[in-house]
Amino acid sequence: MKTPVVLVTGFLGSGKTTLISRLLDHPGMGETAVIVNELGEIGIDHHLLRRVDERTVLLASGCVCCVLRGDLVDELRDLLDRRDAGEVPHFGRVVVETTGIADPTPIVMTLLSDPVVRNHYELESVVATVDGVHGLRGPESVKQVAVADRLVITKADIAAPAGRAGLEKQLARLNPTAHARAATFGEVDPDWLFDGAARDPRDLAPGHDRGHRDHDHGVSSGVLFLDEVDWTAFGLWLTMLLQARGQDILRVKGFLDVGGDGPVLVSCVQHAVHPPVHLDEWPDEDRRSRLVFIGRDLDTERLRTSLDAFDRAARQGRT
Amino acid sequence: MCGLCGVILNQHWAEQDGGRRARVFRAALLDRVLDHFGLSLHDWAGAVYVLRDRKGAAAVVHDIGAVWSEAERLLGRPLDPLDAALVAELGR
Numbered sequence: 001m002k003t004p005v006v007l008v009t010g011f012l013g014s015g016k017t018t019l020i021s022r023l024l025d026h027p028g029m030g031e032t033a034v035i036v037n038e039l040g041e042i043g044i045d046h047h048l049l050r051r052v053d054e055r056t057v058l059l060a061s062g063c064v065c066c067v068l069r070g071d072l073v074d075e076l077r078d079l080l081d082r083r084d085a086g087e088v089p090h091f092g093r094v095v096v097e098t099t100g101i102a103d104p105t106p107i108v109m110t111l112l113s114d115p116v117v118r119n120h121y122e123l124e125s126v127v128a129t130v131d132g133v134h135g136l137r138g139p140e141s142v143k144q145v146a147v148a149d150r151l152v153i154t155k156a157d158i159a160a161p162a163g164r165a166g167l168e169k170q171l172a173r174l175n176p177t178a179h180a181r182a183a184t185f186g187e188v189d190p191d192w193l194f195d196g197a198a199r200d201p202r203d204l205a206p207g208h209d210r211g212h213r214d215h216d217h218g219v220s221s222g223v224l225f226l227d228e229v230d231w232t233a234f235g236l237w238l239t240m241l242l243q244a245r246g247q248d249i250l251r252v253k254g255f256l257d258v259g260g261d262g263p264v265l266v267s268c269v270q271h272a273v274h275p276p277v278h279l280d281e282w283p284d285e286d287r288r289s290r291l292v293f294i295g296r297d298l299d300t301e302r303l304r305t306s307l308d309a310f311d312r313a314a315r316q317g318r319t
Numbered sequence: 320m321c322g323l324c325g326v327i328l329n330q331h332w333a334e335q336d337g338g339r340r341a342r343v344f345r346a347a348l349l350d351r352v353l354d355h356f357g358l359s360l361h362d363w364a365g366a367v368y369v370l371r372d373r374k375g376a377a378a379v380v381h382d383i384g385a386v387w388s389e390a391e392r393l394l395g396r397p398l399d400p401l402d403a404a405l406v407a408e409l410g411r
Contacts, residue, residue, distance in 0.1 A: 232345050235333025236352065236383065237400055243387035244397040273332050299401075306401045309410035314348055 002122040005076075005094045006194060007107055010129030011141035012100030015154035015186060019129055020097055022186035029190060033091040035075055069110045072096065076117050093194070094121065101140045104147050109272040123274075125149040127193055132159035132182065135167050136174075139217040145171060146219060146250040146294045147269045148178050150193055156182035174216050176223065177253045177292050219250065222300035226289040226307070231258040233314035237307050238268075245295075246271045254291035255279075266291065331382040339365055349386060355405045356398055358390055 010016045020036075023029055082088040098104055104126060111123045128141075128148035132155040136142055145151060151171055153164065164182065171180050181188060234256060242249060250270060255263035262279035293303060334345070346362040353360050359371050363379075370389055371377045378389045391397050399405075 231336060232333075232341065232348060236345065236348055239331075239333055239383050240352070240387050240398060240400045243384075243391065244399045245401075275332050275335070302401050305410075306406050309406040310348075310352075310400070313351060313409040314344075317344065317348055317351070 002120060003092065003094060004124035004194070005096060005111060005121050006124050007096050007098065007104055007126045008129070009098040009102065009104045009126065009144045009148070010100065010152075010154075011131065011137050011144065013134075014100070014129040014131040014141070015152070015183075016097055016100070016129050018186035019127075019152055019154070019183070019188065020095060020186075023095070023188070023190055023193070026190050029093075031090055031092040033079055033088075033094045034097070035072065035094065036097045069106050072107060072110050073114045073117055076114075076121060080116075080120055093124070103140070104144060105270050105272060108147070108269045112272050112274065124194060127152060128178075129154050130167065130171065132156050132164055132167065135163070136170070136216070139219075142174065142217045142219050143250060145175050145178070146221075148175060151175070151178050151180035152186075152188055152193075153180060153182045154186070155184070157184040170216070174219060174221060175251070175294055176221055177251070177294075218296045219294065220296075220298050221292060221294040222298050222303075224254075224289075224291045224293065224300055224304050224307070226257075226291070226304070228257045228259050229289055229307070230311050230314035230318075231256075231264065233310040234258070234307070237310040238266075238273075241303075241306075242268070242271055242273070248297055249293060249295040251294040252291060255282075255289060256291065257287050257289045263287070263289070331384050333383050345383065349383070352400075352405070352409070353386075353390060353398075355402075355408055356390065356394055358393060360386065 008016050008020055010019075020034065024032065024034070076094070079088065079091070079094070083090060096107060098107065108123060108126070110117065111121060112118055126148045127150045128144045129152045130136065130141070130145060132153045136145065153159075153167060153171075156164065159167075159182075168180055168182075171178070179192075181192060238252070247270070251268070253267045254265075256266055258264050260278065262281045265277040265279060267274040293300065334342070342362060342365055346360060346368060349368070350360045353370070357373050360368050363369050368380045368382075368386060369377060370380055370386065370393065372393045376393055378393060380386050380389045387398060
């Protein structure tokens with residue numbers, strides 16, 4: 001069984017450290033290893049805490065998002081070795097805290113790419129903290145929100161209600177696949193953070209393009225609703241799309257009807273594509289494919305027309 | 320190698336449907352798309368793809384992810400699936 005990894009990201013001062021400190025106080029969090037860039041603020045009495053110096057390795061493609069965190073690979077491998085040797089306390093989960101201005105994508109890429117790491121660990125969820133008073137600050141925090149599965153709106157006790165309501169709407173526009181919850185002093189139920197499930201894309205209302213590009217640093221989201229899609233055509237189309245526009249497509253997530261008993265769960269963060277999961281059955285009677293796209297200069301109608309054309313070409317080829 | 324290319328990953332995510340027939344079909348569909356850009360592709364012994372342009376330049380690629388980066392290198396520009404002419408041609 002793979003060890004789950006939770007990535008905690010969020011802009012400078014948005015409350016990542018407070019969130020992690022409070023989480024570690026929960027009884028169920030006793031067997032958690034924590035990897036941070038800076039020591040000193042997290043209460044560590046009974047927890048396995050490791051500090052790393054961020055070291056990135058650019059992959060041969062030279063793409064900005066396709067870098068591996070060499071430091072993280074070393075640390076995760078070392079933790080495995082030491083756990084197996086009984087040199088460190090047993091841990092059943094790893095929490096990785098990013099720096100405030102970090103792009104979380106290389107960490108996702110690292111977890112999916114390094115052969116040892118991906119065989120022993122799996123990304124459980126990405127949690128982003130958002131400052132409830134100051135909101136999103138710069139393109140870094142917009143990207144952190146875009147790739148998150150859970151959003152924790154911090155400083156709920158001092159944020160003005162109207163401002164917080166506006167922020168919640170903004171976050172829902174920006175990343176409709178993520179659940180959001182407000183917190184004071186980092187107090188969040190760990191079960192909510194770690195149940196591993198992002199919002200079911202099937203809950204989304206059809207036909208909307210979300211996001212206000214002027215306010216969200218050019219990032220918006222949109223949902224494609226589709227009928228059955230040829231899986232070969234989809235794989236070909238998505239790989240081609242990510243090669244051509246991967247810098248602008250921050251996130252793709254959703255269910256795809258490929259004609260089987262259940263849908264295929266698709267999830268990617270820029271060029272980091274999670275292995276698709278073929279589910280045994282649909283969760284309800286609605287079997288439409290739903291794909292959420294989050295990115296810059298998105299035109300969901302163009303995406304749909306293009307995917308339809310690839311799908312049609314595949315079906316012609318099968319006849 | 321980029322995560323798209325699947326060399327670090329054992330098998331590319333878009334090629335996990337497996338089987339010889341699936342691979343042959345995938346190669347044919349790739350060839351049809353690439354033809355729009357003046358390129359061709361064929362499967363070589365079920366092991367690699369061979370990509371060619373019309374000037375005779377060729378490249379061997381190992382999986383579907385690498386096809387696009389190699390095609391981009393041969394062509395000197397990205398191959399955009401949203402290209403209106405490509406979409407019109409495929410949708411015909």
